[in-house]
Amino acid sequence: MAAPVVIEARGVEKTFRIPHQRLDTLKERAAHPFARNRYRELHALRGISFDVHQGEFFGIVGRNGSGKSTLLKIMSSIYRADGGRIRIAGQLAPFIELGVGFNPELTSRENVVLNGVMMGLGRREAARRLDAVLDFAELREYSDLKLKNYSSGMMVRLAFSVMVEADADIMLVDEVLAVGDAAFAQKCMDVFHAKREAGRTIVLVTHDMATVQGLCDRAMLIHDGELRHLGDPEETALRYYRLNFGGPEHANGGGGVPDVNVRVADAWLENAHGERVENVEQGEAIGLGVVFEARHDLERPVFGFHFVNEDGVPVFGFNRTLPEGQDERVAAGQRVRIAGTIENPLLPGRYFVSCLISRNRTQGDLAMHVVRLLDFVVYGTRPGPGSVSVDVDVEAVLEP
């Protein structure tokens, strides 16, 4: 890669000493003079090495307790590494949580300046950006209100705007996207896109594989404090799912070589006239089309689709396999088109299509999982309870 390295980690190690019994006071310490060494050692990171290049969107994924957040905290100079070293170039701002350091007793004006300085801006610079922050958060008229009087939504908006305006060369972000509603998540995505366009380097720690696949240039999988995979985000996401769903990690015994991989070449919705559309009218049949390209040979694949509502609840779904005779193997480079119309019982609202490809006709043997393949709105004037309307033939009469 041509871009210069901005984060260079070499053999980073971190061990936490977890005392079996915490001795917090002098008295306890005096009562247990020999208790000092009773620690359990927890190896959070065991020799992690990687490079992040300038302008890259770099994902770090892993299960809970895998060490990914510890790594982020070491990069943020919150923890000190026990071994190895990290070198960085340029200014770095960590976002471990939204609104850290906000003081509820201060006005948002004071908080914004204080937070700006905390993220490495000069005092004047922070004051200069105050208006931009308040405007972005749409909170200008509340700028002299103490933060404790803010609603939680306002607080999140303010915290996020501070982050947006901090404008460091490298942004370290930990699951910030997990807070807020779908609209907020969308706003986060847009901001990250813009930051990446502006040449900022972003390191994102997340559980959300859709984000990894949608945004990251490269991603790294950490498991038990070890680096398991670094590279293509789809491949990393796939390995993450395998870890989670307990599938075999090297199904073909390929010694770590990616054995299955599928790319979404195209995905769209269309109306009755065959025109591609972003959104669908209530009651109109949904035309769905997806083209997958196999990157490696794909054996006996099953293509699953879920229609999921805004709250992440699946509304309905279906599976498709290739016709008999063609389904033994999809060769690398070959494309599969899945298209047709679907009856539309959906009530007005926002929906996602997520897609899941498994191999060998086995549910757990995932080849790909795209959480938000498509994202659309059903518009119409007949809302109702739940997510779908169905034909109902029920009458009410007075009993004689």
Place this chain on the structure above:
Amino acid sequence: MSDAALELRELRGPSALGGGRRRALDLLYLIALTEFRRTYLGTALGYLWSLGRPLLLFGVLLTVFTQAFDLGDRVVQYPVLLLFNIVLFSFFQEATTQAVSSIVSQESVVRKTQFPRLVIPLAVVLTAVFNLGLNLVVVFVFLLAAGVDPMWSWLGLPLLLAALLVLTTAVATLVAALYPRFRDTGIIWGVMVTALFYATPVLYPIDIISGTLRDLIGLNPLAPIFELARKWVVDPDAPGPVAVANGGVSLVVPVAIYVGVCVLAVWVFRREAPRIAEEL
């Protein structure tokens, strides 16, 4: 981004002043200022409240020591001296006792941002400095009202305040660094600061004390500062610390303790700073 900015720098992990001196200073100033403004703008009577506590203490002590004991007659300008001493000691007490839990109460900042650790106790001290500045104005109004003539030696006061500030800062950082590991630091220090109040010539001038007690007070690094403050600001005829220590040889002990506390504070804080986030 310039090429210079792309040079790789080694991360040294969290430290007392991590993230650059300039940023630490900016943060220190902002935190102390907002904290100060908050205490004064938060209530209707603002500043009067904060002055109220030392004044009330002053009133009680003045009544006791002039009525029950006859200090008022034996000591030149006793009421003003008492007020001055209380203001100085309140500064020391306020800064150190509030510093104890300062790092723990800023837990989220310490654990979730790249925050220079030293700034937290320093901001507490700086807020107390702002308070002290305001209170000293009141003291000088009283001084003039009590008929003390302005003296050239008043110009030496900043020097004394600097000496007091250094010691206060050292103690504040020391207790702040110890507290996350030893949670009883708070209780121990609370008792110690009360003991120090009586072991420092605040209520009484040193020259009316004699015997073992006087030797004990002679060890206290705060004592010479208070003695000198009395001589320079209130009563030029009072014995200074050199006269009190019989020629100055025994002054070595409090000075050594003073330096020792400062060195210890720096050493402990540097040692604890990188791991404070993990101790919380």
